Amino acid sequence: MPKILVIEDEAAIRRVLVKILSEENDTYQVEEAEDGVEGLEKIKNDDFDLIFCDIKMPKMDGVDVLEATKKIKPEIPIVMISGHGDLDTAVNTMRLGAFDYISKPPDLNRLLNTVRIALDTKVLVVENKMLKKKVSKNYEMIGESAAISHIKDMIEKVAQTDARVLITGPNGTGKELVAHWLHQKSDRSKGNLVEVNCAAIPSELIESELFGHVKGAFTSAVKDRAGKFETANGGTIFLDEIGDMSLSAQAKVLRALQENKIQRVGNDKDIKVNVRVVAATNKDLKKEIAEGRFREDLYHRLAVILIQVPALNDRREDIPLLIDYFSEKISLEHGTAKKSFSNKAIKQLQEYDWTGNIRELRNVVERLIILGEKEISENDVKMFASK
Numbered sequence: 001m002p003k004i005l006v007i008e009d010e011a012a013i014r015r016v017l018v019k020i021l022s023e024e025n026d027t028y029q030v031e032e033a034e035d036g037v038e039g040l041e042k043i044k045n046d047d048f049d050l051i052f053c054d055i056k057m058p059k060m061d062g063v064d065v066l067e068a069t070k071k072i073k074p075e076i077p078i079v080m081i082s083g084h085g086d087l088d089t090a091v092n093t094m095r096l097g098a099f100d101y102i103s104k105p106p107d108l109n110r111l112l113n114t115v116r117i118a119l120d121t122k123v124l125v126v127e128n129k130m131l132k133k134k135v136s137k138n139y140e141m142i143g144e145s146a147a148i149s150h151i152k153d154m155i156e157k158v159a160q161t162d163a164r165v166l167i168t169g170p171n172g173t174g175k176e177l178v179a180h181w182l183h184q185k186s187d188r189s190k191g192n193l194v195e196v197n198c199a200a201i202p203s204e205l206i207e208s209e210l211f212g213h214v215k216g217a218f219t220s221a222v223k224d225r226a227g228k229f230e231t232a233n234g235g236t237i238f239l240d241e242i243g244d245m246s247l248s249a250q251a252k253v254l255r256a257l258q259e260n261k262i263q264r265v266g267n268d269k270d271i272k273v274n275v276r277v278v279a280a281t282n283k284d285l286k287k288e289i290a291e292g293r294f295r296e297d298l299y300h301r302l303a304v305i306l307i308q309v310p311a312l313n314d315r316r317e318d319i320p321l322l323i324d325y326f327s328e329k330i331s332l333e334h335g336t337a338k339k340s341f342s343n344k345a346i347k348q349l350q351e352y353d354w355t356g357n358i359r360e361l362r363n364v365v366e367r368l369i370i371l372g373e374k375e376i377s378e379n380d381v382k383m384f385a386s387k
Helices: 010-024 034-045 063-070 084-095 108-139 146-158 175-184 206-211 249-260 286-292 296-302 316-334 345-351 355-370 379-383
Strands: 002-007 030-031 048-052 078-082 101-103 165-168 195-198 236-240 261-263 270-272 275-282 306-307
Touching: 002 010, 002 034, 010 030, 010 108, 030 034, 034 048, 034 063, 048 063, 048 108, 063 078, 063 084, 078 084, 084 101, 101 108, 108 175, 146 175, 146 306, 146 345, 165 175, 175 195, 175 236, 175 275, 206 249, 206 261, 249 296, 286 296, 316 345, 316 355, 345 355, 345 379, 355 379
Parallel strands: 002 030, 002 048, 048 078, 078 101, 165 275, 165 306, 195 236, 236 275
Antiparallel strands: 261 270
8 A cells, every 4th residue: 555645834735635645545545744854754764655745844844854865765756845935946856856846735636646657656666676686686796705705895895986997807707797796886876887898899890889980980880879988878887808909999998088088980079978987807918018919008097996806716615605506596597496416516516627617617507407316416417517
């Protein structure tokens, strides 16, 4: 049952609102508060689906209630109630996060329409939050080893800043997980995380992919197209395998980092961008610099914070946790019951040389789940997990 709070110091207006809401739909549960202080106390101690709040009230005005509520329960839509002289303030509250405003005396149709739209919006916001949580589970960082604990601590310290991060480590170690965690724990999480695999894009197309192009810039440019930097504006761009980027593209990325501006291919007009850059590579960039394949000035721009992701062979104590995680995840994907692994099977897998790191371990676990017995045994490992 949707719960609505009416915060209004004028008793007559408050009674009208409560009566309209209660009589229109008996599935609404309506509570009331005489002033902002009482209203905020109820908001802190209870869960509401919608709030109506007067602007001018004793003790605490509506603008203060709005700002305080948005800090503690930002998902609740708040409709401001404005007198004739409060209209300018009511409009300004929209910039502070108010859902809408209604004038006194309230128009019945306008009021009820606002309620329906606001409650529908609240449902969508909550569903979207739940969906984001589900998506984030795809990027869980599994492990309790000292190396992984250090990385998690680093992320907690760095995520809330806009510092650029360079993630290094062998292929298959989960560098993209670090990038996702950095984005999801940052203030930019409401914006896009745009991933670019620099190794997968031909060198002649990388600049267009990153910075966009205008119609006619090259043969296949049949229309204007925004690049990844523009798409990531307000969010994060993850440049994976940046060690494979061409020198000409590196120069343009360097300019984007220095000036927060880009230019689409075929156009000299500057476009401002506000993007956090997270990069990753499996290469030794200092060696690449020495051999003339990577710009030293770009390296120093990117490597404000360095995070080294260890090889799986260097964190074998995490393998039992990873096996359990992959076993549950893969069983759900296949629609089968989760299979357990015997202690001997786990011990044998811990002794393997994991050249493909976590990616290889996942493949082996999936193979064992498909081909092995109800409990994966040491013999199953010998038969189906051999290199």
